[in-house]
Amino acid sequence: MSDGSSIETLVAILRSEVARLSPGDRLPSSRDLIARHGVGPVTVSRAIALLAAEGAVVTRPGSGTYVAARRPRPAGGEPDTSWQEVALAGRHVPPAAPDEQPERLPPGTxxxxxxxxxxxxxPTRLLGGALARAARRPDAWHRAPAAGLSTLRTLFARQVGGDVGPEDVLVTGGGQGALSMLFRAVAAPGDPVLVESPTYPGALAAARSAGLRPVPVPMDDRGLRPDLLADAFAMTGARLLYCQPTFHNPTGTVLAPERRRQVVDVARAAGAFLVEDDFARLLGHGGLVPRPLVADDGDGTVVHLGSLTKPASPSLRIGAVIARGPVMRRLLGMRRVDDFFIARPLQEAAVELLSTPAWxxxxxxxxxxxxxxxxxxxxxxxxxxxxxxxxxxxxxxxxxxxxxxxxxxxxxxxxxxxxxxxxxxxxxxxxxxxxxxxxxxxxxxxxxxxxxxxxxxxxxxxxxxxx
Ligand SMILES: Cc1ncc(COP(=O)(O)O)c(C=O)c1O
CATH class of the missing domain: 3.90.1150.10 (Aspartate Aminotransferase, domain 1)
Incomplete structure (x- = not known):
């Protein structure tokens, strides 16, 4: 067995063993550990690799695992990092997004x-199967194109419909990565960005991190109000609107049919981009899910954003931006500066997942x-x-x-x-x-x-x- 919990348990046992031993002492052999703790060889080698990465042990191939020399710790037990306060003083402090969910809630919560x-x-089983099939591809670890694997781009294009094609799609590291990239791509520090009020806090944080000024536009139970949107564009001179027309976070509102065209027209008349965050397209509760705005956009006004993290798993960090015209070329340029491309095994796993009828x-x-x-x-x-x-x-x-x-x-x-x-x-x-x-x-x-x-x-x- 080599699941996360058995590795964690073995690491905890070995850590206390290391604490009792002296630097240079030898740890029991892998064979001993397997027999003593009833675990598999993979669990043992992962646990030792973790301890080695922590600096608690050193491994000598062919000889064994030894307790590492201890680094001196200051009296309080914490390293003295106060020099960083001086080094970072006067630097721009990027706004932090609120933590919506602590990593571990108290038991019973x-x-x-x-x-x-x-x-x-x-879909844990489907994800496991998809990842395993992806890993078996001979090119799984090759470089991926900056815009993403062409099959995955085709799958994302098909999801939104209209005349959107794979060439309009850029694969991203989830929706948040896409937002952060987009705000930097289409606006400059100091620029206003119009947002629904209320909206998704992660979008506010990404906009502020790009130096933008979020300006609220009121909504009612039919979504963003086009009349007030036009006023907001006129008053601020904004060239960017961020909105969620379908199952808006947090209110769940769907932009009403007659307003969908109007909102795009108002943005177009202002010469602005409309970022359509379509994070919940695959989270409908059984009724009709309206067409995305981008499916009826002929001139690149709408930049669409989708993600697989919500309907699959937060760790399937794969999303897509759909954009046309110079903005797409700009996003591609940024991708080559930021991180070259999205890890190919994850993209291949997403292709496998979306292509199975079980999805x-x-x-x-x-x-x-x-x-x-x-x-x-x-x-x-x-x-x-x-x-x-x-x-x-x-x-x-x-x-x-x-x-x-x-x-x-x-x-x-x-x-x-x-x-x-x-x-x-x-x-x-x-x-x-x-x-x-x-x-x-x-x-x-x-x-x-x-x-x-x-x-x-x-x-x-x-x-x-x-x-
Ligand atoms: C409206 C909205 N957009 C985007 C995201 C980003 O999601 P992810 O980066 O996991 O794809 C979220 C996550 O909560 C969200 O609520």
Whole structure:
């Protein structure tokens, strides 16, 4: 067995053994470790490689593994890095994106925070198979073209439809990488970027990191308001709009049919790019998913962004930008400066995954599961917290967006909830300017099972009573 947990366990055992021994002492042989701990040779060699990388041991091929000479540690146990404060002083401090989900929640916590699927909803077996088939290709470790593998580009082009072709697609490292690249490509530091209010905090962070100034444009329950969008372009002179017309994060809103054309026309009239973040295209709950704006765009106004991390796994960091004209050439140039190309084995695995008929089956199952979870959480909240206002029961995506009653503060609820065994995301980071009211974003995809969602609503109610 060589799974992550057996490696971690062996590393912990060896670490304490190393602490008892002196520098230069020899560790038991691999054969001894296999026999003593009932693990396989791969687990042993990975555990030793980890300890060697930490500097705790050194390996001498043909001789064995030895405790490394200890580096002197300062009294507090932490290395003295205060020199860095001087070295970094006066440098631009890039804005940090809020951490939506700590890496480990306390045991027993129900996760209503975070923006990815629980492992039980991820196509783990399909991903494993896809990765194994990808690894067996003779060219798996060759260089990949800067724009991405042509088969993968074709698959992404087909996903959006219209007359989009593979030549319009640039493969990226997920949606966040694409956003960060795009904002740097189409605007200069100091420029305004129009955004829906509320919006995705990661987009705000990427825009600010590129030196841009996010300017809010109000939405209603039919999405971005074209009249106010036109005003915002006129007032700011912005040449860039970032929006999510389909299953908007955090509200779940879908831009209404009659507004879809209008919004593109307003951006075109302003001579601006419209970045369509279509992160939730494959997260519909069973109803019709509208055509992406880019499918009906003939002049390169719309730059479209999609990603596989949400419907598959956060570690399948593969996304795509669809763009036409000089902006695509600029993005390709940036790719060659930033990181040359996206790792080929991951691209090959994405091709394998999207090409198997089981992928479509996974999407259908996922859609049903999301719809069920969404309904369970919405019903439980209506029962347990009737004075919280649910913006809408969304027809796609992973979240509910709720307005808190006036007597509750966002900070109180988000700080009390963990003690009651539930984690939530505050609404504040979603607003580019002053929030109009206190909100929470509650996800229904990160919990282990639907029954946990009803329990989470009861825990939230208990947490609010404690305020
Ligand atoms: C609206 C939106 N866009 C883009 C992303 C980035 O996702 P990823 O980088 O995992 O593809 C997210 C992630 O939460 C998101 O919510």
């Amino acid at each position: 129900v996760a209503l925070s975070g923006g990815y699927l629980h492992e039980s909803l991820q 479509e089956r996974h999407l259908r199952t996922l859609s049903g599961a999301l719809q069920q979870r969404c309904a369970v959480l919405a019903d439980a909240l209506a029962r347990e917290l009737p004075d919280w206002t649910l913006h809408r029961v969304p027809e796609g995506g992973l979240h509910l967006w709720l307005r808190l009653p006036a007597h509750l503060s966002e900070a109180d609820v988000t700080s009390t909830a963990p003690a009651h065994g539930v984690s939530v995301n505050p609404g504040r980071p979603h607003f580019p300017a002053e929030p109009p009211a206190a909100h929470l974003r509650l996800g229904f995809a990160a919990a282990a099972e639907p029954a946990e969602l009803a329990e989470a609503a009861a825990r939230l109610a208990a947490a609010t009573r404690a305020n």
